Amino acid sequence: MNKQILSSLAGLALAAALASSAPAQPPPKFSPATHPAPDTLLFRNGDLLYGRLLAIDPANAVQWRHPDAAQPIEFKPDSIAQIDFPAPKNSTAPPNNACRLLLANGDSLEGGLVSCDREAVALQTWYAGRLSIPRASCQSLVFIRRSPAVFDEITGLDGWTQAVSAAPAPGESGQWTYRDGAFYAGKTASIARDLKLPDAAEIQFDLAWKGALNLAVALYTDSLRPIYLLNKEQGPDFGGFYSLRLDNASYRNIDLWPIKKKESLHGLGQVPFPSLNNKDRLHVALRVSKAQHKIALSLDDTLVKEWDDPQGFAGEGTGMRFVQNPGGVIKLSHLRITHWDGIFEEPAADSADACWFENGQKTAGAIQSISNGKIAFRPPNRPVEIPLAELKAITFARRQTSPPQTEAATVRATFAQGGALTFILETWRPDGMIIRSADFGQARINPAAFTRLQFLSPEKKAAGGPKG
Amino acid sequence: MRGNAALVLLFVCLVFPAVLTAQIQPDGLFISRGAPLIQSAGQPLATPAEQGDLLQFVDGSVMHGGLKRMDAASGLRWENPAAKNPIDLQPGHIDSIRFARAASVTLAPTSHLRFVNGDDLFGSVTSLHDDHLGFSTWFGGSLTIPRASVQSITFLSSNYTLLYDGPSDASGWIIGGHNPDSWTFRDGSFISGSPGTLGRGFNLSGSSTIEFNLAWNDIFGLMVNIYSDAVDHLDYGNSYLLGFTRDEVNLRHLDSNRQFPLRNFGSAPLPNPAAKNKIHVIIQSNKEEGTVAVFVDNVLAKRWKDQNGFSATGGGLLFQQVGGAGAVVKLSNFKISQWQGRFEPETSAVMTNVDVIRFINHDQAAGKIAGINDGNVTLALGETLLQIPLQRVTQINFAATPVAAATRGPWEVRACFPRGGSLSFQLIKWSDEEVSGQSAIFGSLAFQPGQIRQLEFNLGHAQAVAPVVSDKEFEGLDE
Numbered sequence: 045m046n047k048q049i050l051s052s053l054a055g056l057a058l059a060a061a062l063a064s065s066a067p068a069q070p071p072p073k074f075s076p077a078t079h080p081a082p083d084t085l086l087f088r089n090g091d092l093l094y095g096r097l098l099a100i101d102p103a104n105a106v107q108w109r110h111p112d113a114a115q116p117i118e119f120k121p122d123s124i125a126q127i128d129f130p131a132p133k134n135s136t137a138p139p140n141n142a143c144r145l146l147l148a149n150g151d152s153l154e155g156g157l158v159s160c161d162r163e164a165v166a167l168q169t170w171y172a173g174r175l176s177i178p179r180a181s182c183q184s185l186v187f188i189r190r191s192p193a194v195f196d197e198i199t200g201l202d203g204w205t206q207a208v209s210a211a212p213a214p215g216e217s218g219q220w221t222y223r224d225g226a227f228y229a230g231k232t233a234s235i236a237r238d239l240k241l242p243d244a245a246e247i248q249f250d251l252a253w254k255g256a257l258n259l260a261v262a263l264y265t266d267s268l269r270p271i272y273l274l275n276k277e278q279g280p281d282f283g284g285f286y287s288l289r290l291d292n293a294s295y296r297n298i299d300l301w302p303i304k305k306k307e308s309l310h311g312l313g314q315v316p317f318p319s320l321n322n323k324d325r326l327h328v329a330l331r332v333s334k335a336q337h338k339i340a341l342s343l344d345d346t347l348v349k350e351w352d353d354p355q356g357f358a359g360e361g362t363g364m365r366f367v368q369n370p371g372g373v374i375k376l377s378h379l380r381i382t383h384w385d386g387i388f389e390e391p392a393a394d395s396a397d398a399c400w401f402e403n404g405q406k407t408a409g410a411i412q413s414i415s416n417g418k419i420a421f422r423p424p425n426r427p428v429e430i431p432l433a434e435l436k437a438i439t440f441a442r443r444q445t446s447p448p449q450t451e452a453a454t455v456r457a458t459f460a461q462g463g464a465l466t467f468i469l470e471t472w473r474p475d476g477m478i479i480r481s482a483d484f485g486q487a488r489i490n491p492a493a494f495t496r497l498q499f500l501s502p503e504k505k506a507a508g509g510p511k512g
Numbered sequence: 513m514r515g516n517a518a519l520v521l522l523f524v525c526l527v528f529p530a531v532l533t534a535q536i537q538p539d540g541l542f543i544s545r546g547a548p549l550i551q552s553a554g555q556p557l558a559t560p561a562e563q564g565d566l567l568q569f570v571d572g573s574v575m576h577g578g579l580k581r582m583d584a585a586s587g588l589r590w591e592n593p594a595a596k597n598p599i600d601l602q603p604g605h606i607d608s609i610r611f612a613r614a615a616s617v618t619l620a621p622t623s624h625l626r627f628v629n630g631d632d633l634f635g636s637v638t639s640l641h642d643d644h645l646g647f648s649t650w651f652g653g654s655l656t657i658p659r660a661s662v663q664s665i666t667f668l669s670s671n672y673t674l675l676y677d678g679p680s681d682a683s684g685w686i687i688g689g690h691n692p693d694s695w696t697f698r699d700g701s702f703i704s705g706s707p708g709t710l711g712r713g714f715n716l717s718g719s720s721t722i723e724f725n726l727a728w729n730d731i732f733g734l735m736v737n738i739y740s741d742a743v744d745h746l747d748y749g750n751s752y753l754l755g756f757t758r759d760e761v762n763l764r765h766l767d768s769n770r771q772f773p774l775r776n777f778g779s780a781p782l783p784n785p786a787a788k789n790k791i792h793v794i795i796q797s798n799k800e801e802g803t804v805a806v807f808v809d810n811v812l813a814k815r816w817k818d819q820n821g822f823s824a825t826g827g828g829l830l831f832q833q834v835g836g837a838g839a840v841v842k843l844s845n846f847k848i849s850q851w852q853g854r855f856e857p858e859t860s861a862v863m864t865n866v867d868v869i870r871f872i873n874h875d876q877a878a879g880k881i882a883g884i885n886d887g888n889v890t891l892a893l894g895e896t897l898l899q900i901p902l903q904r905v906t907q908i909n910f911a912a913t914p915v916a917a918a919t920r921g922p923w924e925v926r927a928c929f930p931r932g933g934s935l936s937f938q939l940i941k942w943s944d945e946e947v948s949g950q951s952a953i954f955g956s957l958a959f960q961p962g963q964i965r966q967l968e969f970n971l972g973h974a975q976a977v978a979p980v981v982s983d984k985e986f987e988g989l990d991e
Binding site for chain 2: 087091092093094105110111112113115117118119120123124303470
């Protein structure tokens with residue numbers, strides 16, 4: 045019996061074992077992800093390889109396909125720090141009562157709220173089927189009124205307008221180029237589009253750069269051509285817009301400027317962000333509310349600044365413009381624009397359960413149950429039934445029982461849609477991964493749900509795993 | 513001492529105005545006036561745990577380990593400590609292998625050959641004829657080379673001595689005591705992410721050529737103190753101080769015995785038209801002529817002449833990173849040589865349509881080189897034949913001859929040797945005992961594996977080069 049046959053039999057045996065240990069409810073069917081971009085394997089010693097993850101057996105090996113190796117490479121799991129995957133194209137329809145459940149340990153899960161009783165909250169997810177999470181582990185639940193994306197992914201130069209900078213910038217002007225879902229610029233270049241930005245919008249994109257980061261992003265602009273600020277009064281007319289400036293070279297900060305014709309230039313406040321100098325990629329998320337004159341900036345899922353424009357919302361258009369100023373080579377990808385609910389602050393947990401209504405009001409009490417799209421709620425006076433559609437969030441009372449411990453977690457995984465989950469990884473295959481969560485036990489998860497697997501070091505595990 | 517530190521901070525800000533906006537830490541700069549060499553104030557730079565050789569792919573990914581064997585039939589076998597088994601790879605996407613340990617070869621070269629295909633070798637020219645060149649090499653003895661394959665011959669200065677070639681580890685280098693974390697050594701490079709000094713004594717006494725690669729990620733300031741008395745801090749002893757930014761270089765002379773210890777020779781733009789963030793720097797110090805010259809990627813930035821004559825008493829080399837927060841500077845591929853005489857080694861070659869001879873007085877003559885015999889170069893100027901003593905010649909550039917672009921297969925590699933030189937060849941086999949190959953110029957070749965510092969693959973592959981930040985401030989920019 046040769047090695048290949050043995051390997052196939054071992055694979056079948058493993059698959060059978062996985063099937064028998066999977067959760068009771070029918071596991072979701074997954075098809076292997078077919079990403080054109082490579083996965084990234086980061087070793088604990090700082091080495092890095094591109095290729096494709098084939099399998100993980102934590103007790104044995106991480107199997108990796110490299111374009112120059114005829115055979116899969118087996119790495120020792122302890123030597124691996126992190127694996128990154130390209131963001132998948134999400135084609136799943138939003139579930140009923142879509143929500144994000146924030147757990148006490150900082151994890152979060154997206155899914156459709158199915159039910160809730162005194163013991164557990166049940167979510168229906170596209171990536172793991174139905175999950176049942178103990179109430180004691182739940183902190184809050186925010187409903188996602190997600191409408192189809194206003195703009196989802198850069199697919200080419202069509203529809204975009206390139207223009208030459210009017211500024212006497214040093215060096216040659218260039219153009220943005222398109223490749224594999226991303227725009228690249230190595231010289232001064234401007235690209236713009238009327239993206240029909242909604243009045244309350246979430247704007248997300250990824251940046252990566254070599255050399256210096258020196259990017260100006262125009263928000264809510266009506267001009268597809270760059271505006272030369274020093275000459276704006278003499279230049280063509282334009283409607284007001286905001287200029288978000290990311291600069292790790294000259295000023296080393298992030299700034300937001302309302303720009304209007306015949307008005308002097310002033311910033312709304314800088315974000316000193318020294319760690320920007322040590323990075324070469326960022327996930328940028330902007331939440332904008334025209335009604336509240338607010339723009340919030342998150343970098344790598346961390347809120348770094350909320351700007352409040354005391355003069356009212358300056359943006360008069362619905363377009364965006366990306367202007368690469370003289371600097372390094374920059375890559376812009378994963379641009380996604382969605383409607384947003386306008387909630388800047390996540391509701392905080394209290395000593396009682398609470399329902400947060402769409403109109404901003406809050407009622408404290410005790411959640412009896414959730415089912416059939418309604419919540420049975422007991423405020424101090426009398427029980428009521430509230431349609432979930434009227435709520436924007438639920439907070440769960442802090443329980444006396446301590447939440448499940450995560451000391452044993454081996455992996456922290458980042459969801460493509462945001463949020464993270466810590467768990468013990470039992471196996472990983474392209475068509476499904478088996479995990480064991482301290483909150484909801486064993487589950488089979490579609491690997492396409494995650495863009496990153498971070499293998500926790502023994503120190504982090506000893507500290508109880510990362511929070512938030 | 514504190515007053516001196518403040519003075520130097522002012523000096524640095526004048527020299528490196530760009531760093532004024534950066535968050536310079538005043539106590540990040542240490543200087544003493546006329547202080548003796550104090551090595552105890554610093555500490556030897558730690559060499560990190562040996563990670564072995566470094567395999568680099570063209571996509572920028574890297575993997576440490578060790579090369580076990582390699583041949584065209586079965587590819588290369590790489591042993592990586594993180595891998596359960598040796599990894600068999602084909603060279604299609606491999607950029608290079610850098611070997612952690614490479615034994616120095618014994619060299620007493622008198623000339624440096626640059627080849628049309630980009631290779632270069634140190635050795636001795638024994639003869640030159642119409643169609644071939646006699647060249648004595650360290651690896652193959654006296655060889656005959658087709659003249660059409662040679663781009664230039666540079667005649668090395670007398671008593672040319674290579675003092676240092678590396679680093680393969682951090683031994684001998686001293687990091688300033690005030691910021692012991694400012695410099696680290698990794699994979700043949702010194703990397704600095706915060707202000708601090710890195711120095712080493714080389715016993716420089718004569719004229720010298722100091723070469724190194726300099727790379728950066730951001731606005732930076734780098735002071736290079738040559739012929740320094742101290743190697744653990746910037747000293748006011750009698751020496752020269754070069755200040756590099758990404759845009760320019762300036763030269764000053766430090767002398768504590770003078771009323772005004774700093775003499776400024778002025779600055780010059782760095783010849784870096786492609787705005788790269790990695791350059792090759794050559795500093796030529798010519799004692800007899802009293803000059804210091806800086807070349808960037810073999811292009812002269814500036815040659816300064818000290819009218820008082822070359823004046824330096826130290827023999828060390830000290831780098832001080834003074835860049836702002838986030839600036840990372842990387843130094844690698846040092847080659848430090850010493851020589852005597854009035855003329856300095858030519859560091860660049862020119863492509864011309866005729867043969868060109870450069871002389872020690874920097875003059876040059878164009879014509880047809882007929883040959884080298886009996887210590888003379890024969891140059892045909894029309895009908896006239898000139899006999900020129902080799903002692904007066906610094907370089908011969910041969911007229912470019914049309915050469916069909918060679919197709920470079922995956923197994924054509926370029927070996928880079930310790931102490932300089934590189935040679936490309938079709939790799940036949942690499943084993944623990946021997947590296948064998950076939951060169952279009954030299955025919956069959958064989959080396960010991962330890963004689964090669966780096967092996968480059970995919971020689972036709974264009975390396976992506978990131979442009980760097982311009983120094984224009986916000987006022988000049990769009991938006």
